[in-house]
Structure formats: C-alpha cells, structure tokens
Amino acid sequence: MATVLADTKHVAMTDFKGKVDPDWCPGCGDFGVLAAVQKALVDLQIPNHNVVTISGIGCSSNFPGFINTYGMHTLHGRALAVATGVKLANHDLTVLVTGGDGDGFGIGGNHFVHSMRRNVDLLYIVMDNQIYGLTTGQTSPTSRIGMKTKSMPFGNIEAPVNPISLALAAGATFVARGFSGEQKHLTELIKQGIRHKGFSFLDVFSPCVTYNHDNTYQWFRPRVKKLEDDPSYSPSDWMAAMGKSLLWDDEIPIGKFFERSDVPALHEAEPVLNAGPLLHATSRIPAEVARSFVEELM
C-alpha cells in the first residue's frame, strides 16, 4: 500500500532537495546543472526513490549528496562501471551518472568508451569545466592547448579530447551538449536524455569560476549556438553530428547532436533479464537445473 501511495503522489521540487546544501564555490556552473536535473525529474514525475544518482570524485561528483535520490558517491573515474552494475541488477531504476571532465575523460576514460559501446541505459552528465577544481587547478583532458595551470605553468602542450566526437565514435546512442548558463535548454536535454533508452551522453559547459579564467561564462555566452535553432540540422544524421562536433572557438554548438533509438539497451539485449529485474529473481537454482549442472560432470 505504501508503495502505491508513494508511486502515485505528485512529485515536487522539494522531494529532491538534498540533506545538505552544495558546497560549490559561489557562481559555480554546477548549481545550474543541479537545478536543471531536479526540474527535469519533476517534469518527468519520477519519484525520488526510483532514481539512483551515481558519481565519481571531484567537485561535480559531490552532486549525489546535494539531491535527494538514492545516491552513490563512488571512486574517482569509476561511476560508470558502478552504474552499469546497478542498472543490470535493477533495470527499473532511473540511473543518472554525474561527474567532471577529469573523472570521466581522464581517469575514467576506459569505462567511458566501453559504457557507450555497451549502450547501458543511463544518462551521463559531465560537468565539463576544462580544469581540475577539487585538487585546486590542474590541467584536465579538456583543457585547451596553451592553457596555464598549476600543473602546466608554461602552458598545456597536449591536445584536448573532444568528448562529443569521442562519444559519437564510441557508439553512444544519444549525444548532446548543454551549457549551465542556458537553464531551460539544459533541462530539456536532461529530460530527453533520461527518456532515451540507451546510453545518453550530455556534456555540459559548467564554468569553474575559481580556477579556469579562460573558459568563463563570458567566454562561452557569445559562442554557444543551439543546434535546435537550425531547422536544417537533423540529429539522426551521424555524419552531420560528427561534423558539428568539430566546431570550436567562434561557434560552439550546444543541443542534441545525435540520437538513434533502434539499438537495444544492454539490459534489453540479455535474455536473462527478460523475466524482470534480477533484484526480484528467486535466488535458488531450481532443483532440476542444479541436477543437470552436476550431471554434466559425471
């Protein structure tokens, strides 16, 4: 009975208010992402107990503590691996993975690529600020060439990774980019990403106001152009998406680059899960099946 009541009651913004307030720096882009996620969950009327928010380590990875859902604050770079396990054990859950560019594209790069090719059904939001913030300002995998940080005081000499192109190449079935300075647009992308069956990748420009003086709100604002504003752009065209992903500097596209719905999500592809989530499966192996396992060895 309690379940029915909980599931049918109206989902409100207050349901998602975390036990503590975020300790991000004032003006941090991550506040905007948190608000957009909360708004998206309310718009989609998903009860908080059906959501698991999973992160790695970093400023933005403190996210699960600031939203009232089931949360996991895991190891640096490992959130996607943990999230895959959660989703496969109980695919009725809505799984959100949140983290930063260092967490996802640096230490977690391997899991990032493989989770996309597996098409795990989750939304992965990277709060991309092109810097390591929690460790007080070092170069990240998305820092531009020439950017001066504490770890590269004479300027970065390594080319940054392009998360959108990488996601497209790795087989992500939903690829988008948002900007925490564009709240409504970001909320819409989050809703689409949650609704998408399969791996949804959402790279969000979430400026670090303390350590990144290159990629600021002021720097992004005149450059970001919404793909949705171009009526000729079709997110079903992978080649066009790849082309758009290469744009930078003067014009930086945000919005949905690509989506395809014809690929089964990982949990849909494995017949073991046809009967429903593993969590609800009976733990005992039926006696006749057990007997057949032993007889194979005799």
Added chain:
Amino acid sequence: MKKTFTIGIGGAAGQGVATPGDIFAKIFSRRGLHLNAYNAYQSIIRGGHTFLTIRTGPEKVTNMGDRLDLLIPLNQDAMNRHLGLLTDGSACIYNADTIKPGAAAEGVALCPLPVAKLADITRNKVAQNTLAVGAGLSMMGIGFPALEQVLNEQFKKKGDAVVSENVGIARAGFDYANANFKPFAWPLPMTENRYAVLSGNIAMAMGGAAAGVKFYCAYPMSPSTGVLHWMAGHARKAGIMVRQVEDEIGVVNMAIGAAHAGVRSMCATSGGGFALMSEGLGLSAMMETPVVVIDCQRAGPSTGVPTKTEQGDLWQMLGAAFGDYPRAIAAPLDIGDCFKIIPEIFNIADKFQCPGIVLCDLLLSEGRLSVDPKDLDFAPVVERGDLITAPGSNGDGAYKRYKITESGISPRAVPGVPGYTHTAASDEHDEDGVLISDEFTNPTKRRAMMEKRMRKVDGIAAAVPAPALSGPRDAQVTLIGWGSTKGVIEEACEILTEQGIPANQLQIRWLVPLHGDAILKILKDARHTIIVENNYSGQFARYLRSETSFVPSGYIRKYDGEPFMPHHIVEAVKEQLAGKSRLSIPAHEILV
C-alpha cells in the same frame, strides 16, 4: 598406504593431451574411483611441453602423489623428460614409429605400439593417443565397453563415422595390448559410488550459483578464467547476468554496483587483476556493500608465471586497499571446498556488509577432483543479513543508512524502496551518509564511524569456526599449512607416521579472521612445528608471527611454480628432524 594408480600423459600443447585425460577421468569416476588431476602446462597454445597427471583409487585422492604407474609420452621430448622417473612395476606406452625410449629403471615395462600398422595415421592424426588409451585400459584390467561408451559420447557430435573410426582405433590398441603387454599387477577395482569430476574454477562458479549469485563479471586472466567460462555457459539456465568487462577496475566496481542494488555479486581474477581491484575493495568496505572477489593465485610478481601455481598473494589480500576495514579472507582446502566456501563467505559478506575474498590458487582452480554429488549442495543456507527491500516503519526521514549500532551493522536499504533514499559514499560520512570529509570534518564523527565499521571484526570472528588439529595430539611433528596444500600435507603425514614419525596437521581455511588464540592453544603442545607453503618468503609464517608471535621450528617452501608432492614434504621433515636445516626448499623433479 592407500592404493592408487597414476597416469602421466606428456606432449606438446595442441597434440591432444587433454582428450585422453578426459577419457581416463570419465572412465575412472564411472567405475566409482576417486581421482585427482593436475596439468603442468605452459602459456602457449601450440607447442611447448604439457604434462597431465591423473591419479586414481578407491579412496579419496587428494594430490598428484609421488609415483607414476603409466607414462604415455606423445612425443620424444615427453619421453626424455619423464621416463627416468618411472620405477619398478610401472609401464610406458609409446608410439614405436616416432619415439625412441631411453634407459629405463629395472622393472619398468616398455610398451611400444606399432601405430602405423594398427591405425590409418593419414586419416587420424591423434591415432597414437587413442591407441594408447585403449592399450592402457587393457593393462589396467578395464573392459572395453567402458571406453566404447565414453568415445561414443566424446565424438557423437561429429557423427557416426567419426565414432566408429575412433572406437576401431581404440579397440586395436586394446587388443594389441592384450596380446603383447603384461597387465599391471593391480587391476583397477570398481565400486558402487559415482562421482562428479570438476575443476576448482567450476566448483567456485557452481558454488556461486548455489549461493544465489545473480551478477558475475570478469576480465579474462589465467588461472581464473574457468570461472567466467562456466558462468557464461550456464548464465541463462541459472538466471545469472554475466558480463566480460574492459578491465578488473571496471569488474570490481560493476560487481559492487550490482551488489549495492541488492543482488549477490561475484567476480574472479588472479593476482595482477586483483591489484587493479584493490581500490574497489576499499569502496566495498566504506560503502558497506558486500561483494565476493575470488583470487586464483599464480606465480608472481607482475605477469609472473601465468600457468604455474603459488601461494604468494596472501599479503596482497591482507593489505588490499588503504585504510583499516573489516574483511573476510578464506582459502579453500580442496576442489570440493571451492564449492562450499562460496555460500559461506557470501553469508559473512552479506551479514557484515564487507568484502569477502576467496584465496584460491592454480592448483585448485585448474586441477580436477572427483567429488561426491551430495557435496555439491545447491540449497545451502543463505543469510542476506539486515537488508531492506520493501517499505517499512523506519523509512521517511527516520532511516539512517550508517546507523551506529553495537554490532557495527546498519540496516541496508536497496535503491527503489520508497522512504529510504540515502547516499552511500566512498568519502567518510556520518550516520546519514552525509560527507564529513570536507568542510564538515569532525574528529568525533570520524572516530565513531571507524569504530562502528571495525566493530564488525568481532562479529565476523564469532561467525567463523576456529581451525582444528587433525591427527594424533602427541605427534612428533606438526605440519602447518593453509588452503590448497591440505591434501598433500595430509598424505605426507600418513607417510611419515607409517615410517615411524607420527605427524599431525593444522590446516588453515579462514585467514581472516585467523583465530590466533585458538591456534596458539593448539601449537603450544606441539613438539616440532613446520610451516609448509608455496611461496618464497613464508607469507603465512610471517602473518602468523605478526598475529600471535608464534615462531615454528622450521619451514618448507616451494616457489618453482609446481605444487608439492608428498615426498618433498616427507624428506624435508626428516632433514629438519635430523637438524640439517630449518628451511627446506624441495626441488621439483618433473621438469616442464
């Protein structure tokens, strides 16, 4: 002494050493005979040298033994390496067309098979193997129908023509031996018993299925890959989600994710993969999410010797991940125990919400043993601990995931249950799961949370039995081992006792918790204590000393990649009793 019969089959990888081994194993187990098989092989798909030892007998066979009764060399190399080790009463069956025997000891029967005359070798490349199996069984006094039946099963997928060709070749070998070779002095008996023959890897995988594992993932790594293979092959029948993951870091974290969502979750690897999992073990401990990790030890360090056995990972297990946290570490004693130990350690891990580590090794993982099907219990006791999977009275604000309790155990709600939302964190947190590692750092809370988690150590100790001495109390020698050496030490004790040196054995199965007091109580009465282990530095001896201050009279260690044989231990014990040494390192004579 127990009566046993041992066959050694040697050849290059790809020459088909495995198939005759499987055929012998099947026939022996169906005669109601016990058996133990160990394959010494190289990390090579074709070529090299592989030597399979199958030892059988009417009573339990716990190790490969000291003696070969029948040698089947499939090439000259195998003949050269092993013939010299045969003793009076044993025989060597070989292809007379391609292999020349060397000098054999007195009483060794050389049994050349004229392979080209007995079979069409242009059609059947492994004809020599099949002929040798037929000849060998004839000399063991086993009737042909047993072989015919196994060949039928072995080749039926390939069609009737292949079956009848192989049966024909086997028959030719059988008849030729009947006519030309002397039967063994001890015809193999028959009993009413029937056994399953399985590897430790299969046993651990089936033990997982029996324990209710619903999620298994792994990255291939010798010698643990057999667990993945069984799991993958049986996943759909057993209702287990099995995934091959990009690396062992992903493996352990994925397993923890599934466990966190409420299902029993397991993974297996070897030392190198375990090193990558180390940080994940800490995550399991800190989030208090139970996960079971199997480590199939191989000789290290680094890539080490992937196809050879060692007990060299103990300190890695003891020190895996930084910080202090409760853990359970169990080392199965034999292949049957590989099955039993999985449900047991899951109950500990679930109840105490901590990682459970199974410390297996190549000897058990890839060795094979006959096990009474009754011992493969698919309905073991399953205790999930304090797990909340449905809404209850303590939800909605009252619930604290990391509630401080006397036992240190806090009720664990799985995602999806209304009213119990919380965050499980790898950072230090308070009872509510709120991080206290950054601005909220609070020494009082940190101390309380450490103590809460560590209180579970006492509970784990109480839940696991202390080890016991086997054999006479007042023996002259007490041999102390852990895990997979149980069988070989047991046999060494029997031999020593027979030779007038009464010996007993203390075999350790639970490494954590160790029960140091109980061990000291046992050992304080012992006259001469020797710790036997398969590693260089005496990892268990050092651990025992660190926990109990106990120093034994001597040590027997082996780190050449091959397992102990009984005589290695027997001779070392005698050497030490004679005061010649405190540390014996036996040399392995069957060289691969």
